[in-house]
Amino acid sequence: xxxxxxxxxxxxxxSASTEAFKAKYREIAExxxxxGISFLIGDVESSQGAFQYFGLKEDQVPLxxxxxxxxxxxFKPNLEPDHxxxxxxxxKDGDVAPFVKSEPIPATNNEPVKVVVGETLQEIVFxxxxxxLLEFYAPWCGHCKSLAPILDEVAVSxxxxxxxxxxxxxxxxxxxxxDTFEVQGYPTLYxxxxxxxxxxxxxxxxxxxxxxxxxxxxxxxxAAQQEVEQPKAPAQQEDQPTxxxxxxxxxxxxxxxxxxxxxxxxx
Numbered sequence: 519x520x521x522x523x524x525x526x527x528x529x530x531x532x533s534a535s536t537e538a539f540k541a542k543y544r545e546i547a548e549x550x551x552x553x554g555i556s557f558l559i560g561d562v563e564s565s566q567g568a569f570q571y572f573g574l575k576e577d578q579v580p581l582x583x584x585x586x587x588x589x590x591x592x593f594k595p596n597l598e599p600d601h602x603x604x605x606x607x608x609x610k611d612g613d614v615a616p617f618v619k620s621e622p623i624p625a626t627n628n629e630p631v632k633v634v635v636g637e638t639l640q641e642i643v644f645x646x647x648x649x650x651l652l653e654f655y656a657p658w659c660g661h662c663k664s665l666a667p668i669l670d671e672v673a674v675s676x677x678x679x680x681x682x683x684x685x686x687x688x689x690x691x692x693x694x695x696x697d698t699f700e701v702q703g704y705p706t707l708y709x710x711x712x713x714x715x716x717x718x719x720x721x722x723x724x725x726x727x728x729x730x731x732x733x734x735x736x737x738x739x740x741a742a743q744q745e746v747e748q749p750k751a752p753a754q755q756e757d758q759p760t761x762x763x764x765x766x767x768x769x770x771x772x773x774x775x776x777x778x779x780x781x782x783x784x785x
């Protein structure tokens with residue numbers, strides 16, 4: 519059976535401690551080889567694509583990251599060789615929390631459009647009990663830049679309604695739950711109602727269109743319903759490009775070496 523998880527150890531191959539890591543890693547790979555995990559090792563110098571993909575930093579090396587086929591990741595930085603066995607056991611026992619790639623949580627978040635990062639996605643979008651319009655954007659995307667002032671206007675229109683949140687997440691720098699959101703280009707907008715219904719917004723990118731959509735789909739969370747500026751009839755839009763396609767993401771197709779010395783690719 520093909521493994522359902524890949525364990526990747528990243529180390530500095532010029533370090534004096536690397537051979538000790540390799541020896542311990544071979545022992546662990548042998549121990550777990552029938553338990554659905556494949557083991558790979560890579561030199562930090564030749565693994566920059568993987569570091570960018572996972573949101574890792576060189577000062578965290580030596581590190582191990584385990585990636586499941588469903589996208590979940592488990593991570594241990596600044597390892598010592600003797601930490602490997604205990605950490606793998608804790609992982610197998612379910613005692614290691616998944617790792618989430620995330621920008622730092624903003625110190626302040628007072629703008630009309632709220633900033634969401636990987637570590638606050640649950641709090642702001644899923645657990646707030648509010649109606650949330652969430653934009654997945656890329657900083658380099660021209661369509662996202664054009665939409666930004668429109669979303670600001672939408673957010674200002676709903677400032678008197680405590681039940682509605684307009685938010686944005688940089689999809690190039692934060693993990694996205696792929697089982698909930700499908701993001702193939704930017705901007706992609708999703709709406710989660712207070713009752714938990716999730717729908718993708720694919721209407722016109724005008725203030726009026728977006729406000730109308732939110733008004734039709736939002737739930738009342740128990741707070742007094744506030745008056746929101748009512749949009750005029752949506753104007754007809756000419757056909758135009760709607761998405762910036764995702765740029766090539768850092769690939770995990772880099773050659774790593776498993777503990778037996780066989781070169782393989784992480785796919």
